[in-house]
Amino acid sequence: MQEQSKKLVTGKLKEVAYQKIDEQTEALVSMIGDNQVDYRFFLGFKLMVTEEQLNLKNIKKSAWLTFKEFLHEVNHTLMNDFVSMPNDEINRYMKMEKLLENKISRRFKVRRLEINDFGYLTEHLYGRDGIVYEDYEYQLPKKKLQKETLIKYYDLIRPTRCVIEESQRYLRLEHEDKESYVSYFTVNAIVGELDFPSSEIFYFQQQQFTFPVDTSMNVEIVENRKALTTVRNKKKELKDLDNHAYQAGSETSSNVVDA
Numbered sequence: 203m204q205e206q207s208k209k210l211v212t213g214k215l216k217e218v219a220y221q222k223i224d225e226q227t228e229a230l231v232s233m234i235g236d237n238q239v240d241y242r243f244f245l246g247f248k249l250m251v252t253e254e255q256l257n258l259k260n261i262k263k264s265a266w267l268t269f270k271e272f273l274h275e276v277n278h279t280l281m282n283d284f285v286s287m288p289n290d291e292i293n294r295y296m297k298m299e300k301l302l303e304n305k306i307s308r309r310f311k312v313r314r315l316e317i318n319d320f321g322y323l324t325e326h327l328y329g330r331d332g333i334v335y336e337d338y339e340y341q342l343p344k345k346k347l348q349k350e351t352l353i354k355y356y357d358l359i360r361p362t363r364c365v366i367e368e369s370q371r372y373l374r375l376e377h378e379d380k381e382s383y384v385s386y387f388t389v390n391a392i393v394g395e396l397d398f399p400s401s402e403i404f405y406f407q408q409q410q411f412t413f414p415v416d417t418s419m420n421v422e423i424v425e426n427r428k429a430l431t432t433v434r435n436k437k438k439e440l441k442d443l444d445n446h447a448y449q450a451g452s453e454t455s456s457n458v459v460d461a
Contacts, residue, residue: 318338322338
């Protein structure tokens with residue numbers, strides 16, 4: 203980043219600009235160290251299939267899909283080589299995904315997850331590291347037939363291949379070339395006790411840790427009126443905490459300020 207910034211410098215005061223960039227670089231290194239830490243936030247949405255109108259045609263179609271799923275399950279149990287999904291079902295979910303993406307992109311700047319993102323996240327959750335996010339590539343070949351799409355079962359579960367040994371407060375993940383340990387009791391207890399909209403404070407607190415931490419938060423979708431009432435009550439609660447600290451002659455805690 204330092205060298206890229208120097209390449210963009212133009213004008214007669216290049217030497218002064220170079221010196222300023224070096225000073226800023228030294229200041230950042232002294233504050234956060236030599237390595238840069240990037241934080242990524244992932245939002246997941248559950249696609250709900252719209253209910254179709256109940257008629258004879260749709261009933262026959264539903265019965266036929268149920269029968270085909272039964273045949274697929276039998277084939278998977280006997281062969282256990284491929285995972286298949288009807289193309290009609292894939293197209294339905296793709297249309298719903300596209301519609302949801304268009305609605306969200308009107309108000310928020312987000313990026314749709316690609317196949318490499320899912321592979322990297324899955325392997326990361328199963329203890330894999332040492333691969334730069336930008337250099338990772340997940341190979342998932344698939345064969346599209348006239349009415350269904352086939353994916354090799356091994357390729358699908360490849361990012362999760364490891365032996366997991368559960369202990370009381372940690373997991374031991376054994377891979378082909380190494381083993382790693384993951385603590386899950388402490389972090390899970392902290393997040394589980396926080397109610398939204400207080401749980402987002404933990405995302406700010408995790409930046410103080412000297413080791414990598416993965417956190418997740420389940421958000422319940424509520425009506426606008428109920429959501430506004432919850433937010434107003436939370437604002438009133440935070441204001442009361444701030445006033446109480448002021449009356450007691452103490453400083454407001456950093457958690458309240460961040461919230």
